[in-house]
Amino acid sequence: MDDSSAHGSPESAGSAQPAPARPVLEAPDIARVLTRIAHEIVERAKGADDVVLLGIPTRGVHLAGRLGAKLEEITGRTVPVGSLDITMYRDDLRMGPPRALARTEIPAEGVDGSLVVLVDDVLYSGRTIRAALDALGDIGRPRAVQLAVLVDRGHRELPIRADYVGKNLPTSQRETVRVQLAEEDGHDGVLLGARAAQDAGQLADDARHGGNAPAG
Amino acid sequence: MKRHLISAADLTRDDAVLILDTAEEMARIADRPIKKLPTLRGRTIVNLFFEDSTRTRISFEAAAKRLSADVINFSAKGSSVSKGESLKDTALTLEAMGADAVVIRHGDSGAPHRLATSGWIGGSVVNAGDGTHEHPTQALLDAFTLRRRLVGQEGADLAGKRVTVVGDILHSRVARSDVRLLSTLGAHVTLVAPPTLVPYGVESWPCEVSYDLDAVLDTSDAVMMLRVQRERMNAAFFPTEREYARRYGLDGERMARMPEHAVVMHPGPMNRGMEITAQVADSPRCTAVEQVTNGVSIRMAVMYLLLGGSSPSGPSPSTTQEPGMQHRAGSSEENN
Numbered sequence: 001m002d003d004s005s006a007h008g009s010p011e012s013a014g015s016a017q018p019a020p021a022r023p024v025l026e027a028p029d030i031a032r033v034l035t036r037i038a039h040e041i042v043e044r045a046k047g048a049d050d051v052v053l054l055g056i057p058t059r060g061v062h063l064a065g066r067l068g069a070k071l072e073e074i075t076g077r078t079v080p081v082g083s084l085d086i087t088m089y090r091d092d093l094r095m096g097p098p099r100a101l102a103r104t105e106i107p108a109e110g111v112d113g114s115l116v117v118l119v120d121d122v123l124y125s126g127r128t129i130r131a132a133l134d135a136l137g138d139i140g141r142p143r144a145v146q147l148a149v150l151v152d153r154g155h156r157e158l159p160i161r162a163d164y165v166g167k168n169l170p171t172s173q174r175e176t177v178r179v180q181l182a183e184e185d186g187h188d189g190v191l192l193g194a195r196a197a198q199d200a201g202q203l204a205d206d207a208r209h210g211g212n213a214p215a216g
Numbered sequence: 217m218k219r220h221l222i223s224a225a226d227l228t229r230d231d232a233v234l235i236l237d238t239a240e241e242m243a244r245i246a247d248r249p250i251k252k253l254p255t256l257r258g259r260t261i262v263n264l265f266f267e268d269s270t271r272t273r274i275s276f277e278a279a280a281k282r283l284s285a286d287v288i289n290f291s292a293k294g295s296s297v298s299k300g301e302s303l304k305d306t307a308l309t310l311e312a313m314g315a316d317a318v319v320i321r322h323g324d325s326g327a328p329h330r331l332a333t334s335g336w337i338g339g340s341v342v343n344a345g346d347g348t349h350e351h352p353t354q355a356l357l358d359a360f361t362l363r364r365r366l367v368g369q370e371g372a373d374l375a376g377k378r379v380t381v382v383g384d385i386l387h388s389r390v391a392r393s394d395v396r397l398l399s400t401l402g403a404h405v406t407l408v409a410p411p412t413l414v415p416y417g418v419e420s421w422p423c424e425v426s427y428d429l430d431a432v433l434d435t436s437d438a439v440m441m442l443r444v445q446r447e448r449m450n451a452a453f454f455p456t457e458r459e460y461a462r463r464y465g466l467d468g469e470r471m472a473r474m475p476e477h478a479v480v481m482h483p484g485p486m487n488r489g490m491e492i493t494a495q496v497a498d499s500p501r502c503t504a505v506e507q508v509t510n511g512v513s514i515r516m517a518v519m520y521l522l523l524g525g526s527s528p529s530g531p532s533p534s535t536t537q538e539p540g541m542q543h544r545a546g547s548s549e550e551n552n
Contacts, residue, residue: 085241088255088520098217098525100234101241138250 021178021193025167030150030188033166034063037148038070040164041117048075050114050143054084056132057102062183063150064119080107084118084139089131104135111140117164121179123149126160151190153177217521220332220341224352224397229373232401236360237370238517243510245282256285259316259523264306265344266292266322271484271508272344272354276319279515285523288315303327307336315339317523325349325389340522348387348448354483355393357514358440359401361507365479366437375402380432382408382464383442383491386415386453390483391442395423406432410464412453429464433473440481441466441491461490468495479503 025033042048048071055064061083068081085102093099118132129147136145148164153171171177171192178191217231227235245251261280265273273289280287290310292298297306303322310318317340320328325347332341345351359374366377379398385391385407395405399422406424407414418425426432433439444460454460466480474480480496482504488494496502 088253088524093255093524094526096526098521101238103241104244134254138252139248 021176021191023189024169024192025151025190027182027188030166030190033150034066035070037164037166038067038074041067041071041146041148042074044146044163045115048079048115049077051079052107052109052111052114052116052142053079053081054106054111054116054118054132054136055081056118056120056128057083057085059179059181059184060118060120062181063121063148065183067117067119067148080109082107084132084135086128086131086135089134091127091131104139106139111136111142113141113143115144115146116142117146117148119148121150121181122177123147123152123160123162123165124155124177126156126158129160130158150179151177219522220328220343221352221518221522222328222332222341222343223350224355224393224400227352227397227400229400229402232356232359232397233371233373235356235514235517235521236363238521239356239360239510239513240370242282242516242520243513245516246509246513252282252284254284255520256280256283256523259285260288260314261285261317261319261519261523262288262290262310262313262315263344264290264310264318264320266297266320266327267345269321269345271511272321272351275508275511276342276344276353276515278512279519282512282516283519285316285519288313303331304334304336307331311337311339317342317519319344321345323347342518342522345389347389348392349389350393350396351389352393352397353511353515353518354390355397356518357507357511358390358394358481358483359397360510360514361481361503362398362403362438362479364510365503366477373401374398377403377437378406378435379403379438379440380406380408380429380436381440381442382429382466384413384445384448384453385409385418385442386413387445387448388442394440395421399423406436408432408464410454410460429466429470430473433470434475436474436478438479438481439466439474440483441486442483443485444487444490446487457490465491465493466496467493468499471496471499471501481507483507 041051045051051071053064053068055061064081068079071079082105083103085104087099087101116136118129120128133145136142146163149162150166151169152162152165153169155173169177174195176193176195178193180187180189182188218226245253263273263276277287277289315337318331318337319342320331321344322328326349327346328341328343331337343350343352362374362377362379363372367374381391381394391407398405406426408426408429411427414425471480480502482492482502484504486492486497486504488497497504
């Protein structure tokens with residue numbers, strides 16, 4: 001799930017544009033960060049023989065593709081890359097109109113016995129990853145599951161942490177983090193912005209309490 | 217999308233394409249070891265069947281169960297309906313039990329519309345076939361099958377495809393829904409039937425009518441054979457079954473005259489030897505079995521899109537009623 005939409009939730013879409021967003025990562029930074037994460041995966045997985053990368057739509061899929069290419073450069077082997085849509089496993093489905101589904105594409109080799117690295121753009125509440133773990137459980141039984149994210153912005157609501165983090169970004173819940181990738185947005189970048197003042201309080205409130213509502 | 221699915225006319229092109237695209241994702245679930253999603257956990261779906269059905273009922277049941285909804289099957293036989301309970305009282309009972317959606321098949325045209333608009337129940341109503349009116353999920357699965365076979369691209373519609381529907385148009389709710397939905401999706405529909413089996417008012421439908429099957433075969437991308445509904449043949453609509461089969465049945469020789477890529481469809485159940493020969497029914501160009509498989513995916517998509525979000529926030533059931541609605545409900549024919 002691109003977390004930009006998770007906290008830049010539908011309610012905020014129509015609100016007035018706040019102060020201009022500040023770039024925190026530029027295109028070269030993102031490239032460097034992904035190279036480092038690829039090396040870390042190879043190091044921790046002792047060669048990454050059985051690694052399967054699963055990106056969470058939309059931007060996680062593009063990041064997984066880039067990571068896969070970097071792993072291939074390092075190890076000289078093809079790394080299976082797929083996508084895992086978590087829409088049907090979300091705990092907030094009942095809190096909005098039905099969401100369009102994205103594509104789940106599991107590599108032909110399957111995930112049984114492999115080391116699955118979930119890839120997402122922003123780690124925030126951790127609810128997306130909770131949903132991804134549930135979705136993965138219905139698809140197969142990996143040897144282990146790890147998590148790689150481009151940005152960890154904190155404010156976890158579940159006991160979930162990332163194994164590979166591109167950048168730790170301390171944020172307030174009044175801020176928004178927007179990841180832009182060339183495949184989707186035409187250029188690379190991570191922007192930190194402020195939410196419109198009048199609904200910031202209410203949204204932060206939603207972010208805290210929304211989670212406590214009965215899950216679907 | 218609206219809260220109910222009563223008629224294929226309720227769907228815009230974008231609604232229909234969204235359902236087809238969602239169904240593509242649902243179809244992938246069938247390839248997984250665990251064919252189940254937690255999405256509708258805690259929701260109750262009632263299958264309210266006043267008419268016999270195997271295919272449609274188990275298809276809806278399978279779809280609801282794959283989405284983890286609780287399913288209550290209700291068939292008129294062996295229920296209080298056989299003691300004379302009215303549709304209204306049955307509906308109030310279901311409402312009291314907290315049904316989130318009611319899938320209804322009824323012998324009378326307009327029964328689902330009545331159920332949806334008279335304020336008896338608060339949940340969604342899905343039409344699973346009413347009399348000779350409509351059967352929208354069948355039309356959706358037909359469109360899904362056509363798109364997979366003829367277009368093979370998600371997000372697309374059926375623009376420019378020529379679909380020929382052959383047989384008992386008069387009694388066919390499938391034909392009515394197909395004409396509406398397929399034309400919404402940009403396909404060009406031609407109905408072929410003996411003049412006695414063409415309904416009154418067909419000239420206002422978005423389709424063409426022909427009495428000669430052979431004349432349209434070579435320009436059809438798909439030929440859909442309808443079942444001759446013996447149970448509804450209460451008058452002499454054609455002289456003999458043999459004559460019908462010879463003029464309007466699809467045999468190997470006719471199939472050979474269809475374009476190379478064209479497919480043969482049948483909503484089932486088939487009368488082999490009547491509207492379709494065994495040779496055609498068993499050929500790889502016939503999509504009858506595929507249509508059944510696709511039916512589950514389509515119904516999952518419909519259920520997800522109707523029930524997957526927040527509970528309908530519209531006005532409460534008693535206030536949705538419009539004056540005059542009840543009178544309209546009974547005579548759905550005017551919609552045709």
